[in-house]
Amino acid sequence: MAIDTATIDAAIRQAVADPYTGLPRAIAIAATRDAEVYRGYGGWAQLPHDPAKLEEEGVPIAADSIYELYSSTKLCGTVAMLQLLEQGKLSLDDDASQFVPELKTVKIFKGFDDQGELILEDNDAPITIRQLATHTAGFAYYFYDPRIPKVAEKLGIQTTPYMKDGSRNDLVKMPLLSKPGEHFKYGTGIDWLTLVVEKISSLPLEQYFQQNIFAPLGITDISFKANPSQISIAHATEDGKWRFETPPAMNSKEHFGGAGLKGSAPSYLRILRALLRGGELDGARILKPETVDLMFEEHLTNDQQRADFGVFGTNDQEPFTRKAGKPLPDMTFGLGGGLSGKGVASGRGARTLTWSGMANTYWWVDRERGVCAVVWTNVLPFGAQQVHDLWEVFETELYKGLSA
Template sequence: MQSYVDQNIITNLSFGVWQDGQLITEGNYGPISETISAPVSDTTIYRIRSMTKPVTAIGLLILMERGHFKLSDPITKFLPEFEENEVLADYDSDGVLYTYPWLYSPTMEQLLAHTAGFAYDRTNSGVIDQKLNESGISDSPDTDEFVRTLASFPYVSMPGAEWNYSFASDLQGAIIERITGQSLAEFLKKEVFDPLHMSDTGFYVAPRESVRISGVGRLFQGEFKYIELEASDFTAQSRVYFEGGHGLYSTRSDYFKFLNMLRKGGRVGDHQIISSETSDRFQRNAIQYRGGHGRQRSYGGGAGLGFGLGIGTIEEPELAQLPAPKGTMYWTGALGTWFWIDPVNDIVFIGMTQSDGAVEPNMMKGSMITIYGDPNSLNAEMR
């Protein structure tokens, strides 16, 4: 794995492998950033992007267990802005959208499973995604404005019809705020991070700790270069909109505490974050699955993959072309962080780097091959 740092394919790499809850091997390669030559470690701070999503989902499930909603409740119970929404039917070459009325509101379960019908703001996807990107929705000044902007666009599919990577996790965060009257940052700190002693995880990093934040790199025509993110990226304590889908910073050491809680059925020490029943439900595939034609599209076109109530699942390893066993849970972050939990062999893997853009080869698949071997006997072992 060190070779990817040595070859300037990625900025740095910190990884750990745990079995039976014990760290059995780890690796830390490369400097923290362009200006900080100290090597990365399990306490280097990374922008974990979409690895925020499972954390937000657990936060919402905590409120479900406290009786604030049922999985069958409509999301409009908390998000009335969507009561008049319609579903996209088609669009013309001028970008004019044609819609039809929905038949029913998405449920809380569909919101958690990303089958509620929402889009994202990616420029390389469908027309609604592109229009959301043009709207600047990710720069919303507060949660309510984010919800209003999203509600001004139609659903991309009828609720429950298919899996779509979407703003569903950000809406989960909005619901948490509306139920509790707290910001998402305050709620997750009190209910998840503090009980799990995740002191280095949050939506911003104190300025005095900024020297621990990993630099971000990008490949330009085969040459690796560091890039600068906005100055307020990690110290904006005054902001009021916290993205439930991609806003967290964390360390490898901290994030293991969260995954270890899931591994142990929602409990760590004296703290029962969620019940074992809810933990099992969170980890169990919740989307329509038709033997290799699942709607989860993160890897391999979705073949062999599922999705629980906030986390990806491997349903058919051969179809997914992933060597981890059936029932393995996983997720990734856009800047190069990834993890999986293998309940069969009781293995947890966490890898962290920071690369703006696609990281080749696929780091998660490659790291799985390192642990399990390549089931297809491909010459793809990471060295």
């Protein structure tokens, strides 16, 4: 193995050279089954609005800086569900309403009538654990369907339960956008899934994660709890510069598996390394090898779901699909993330498990090539081109080194 670390280091330095127009910060880490093989980072955790005051008032990024994970939280929610599956407390094809009764009364949104009122239809199909885990139950996020904010307004709820004043009510009152099992729609399925986890385990989600995922792996800095040292969020503006803000306060009373965790990239990589090694790291096991195998199998069940995910994954999920302008040949959904990699120019292995958070916290686990990695940088919008440009260099040089 001969990874050209100098080229990756230079790419990070170039990406963060002007943190007001380039990336404000970035970290990239990779590991094989046996050891970490690359770590590089640069830029600033906190930046003053005036560039002239950067050296005086800025706080440099560190390896253990705390990021907002957003949807990178979903991997932990999926692992939690799979732990319960191992214990025989649920199965993927269980009707999830036996654990969360609100699923029995969820409606299907059909549109608005002439007076602008909601048209809701009863749902007579069971919603399964697998559908919640694969975003095929019919729930959708507001940023992927422009009708949802109006639906939420009519129902007197927020569009998601994650924010400061959010509640379980915001989740359970939101209707389906399609019948269970028909489509892939990225949404709140993992939030419902972790309600199942809480019900079966009789533990709040924070406590469940800490006891069953983080503590066994020696992770002490990933949590739903507010962290005063958390880095800023950078928002793209029309003039090509960033606007830096304190991350918005998240729900402190109720936690959901779809978003809300905060933590460091090295700690998150420990979760990925455990999956790469079949569920074990440094003598601690969080999943059995056969359960990890399930995560890397396709769990979409019809061609419509595959077509939906192909469109979703191609647009923003990673640089190589965006560049190709079409789905990768093996692009589908497993458990915990999407699967893709066949034919990628970098040399990535087929059926690599990969996902991200909204603020560009990308990760992947490649069992074929024996490597996992993160590329994080807490900027918005999702899929920012500068992030993808850095990721492409990092991944390409990483796989060159693995092949050497």
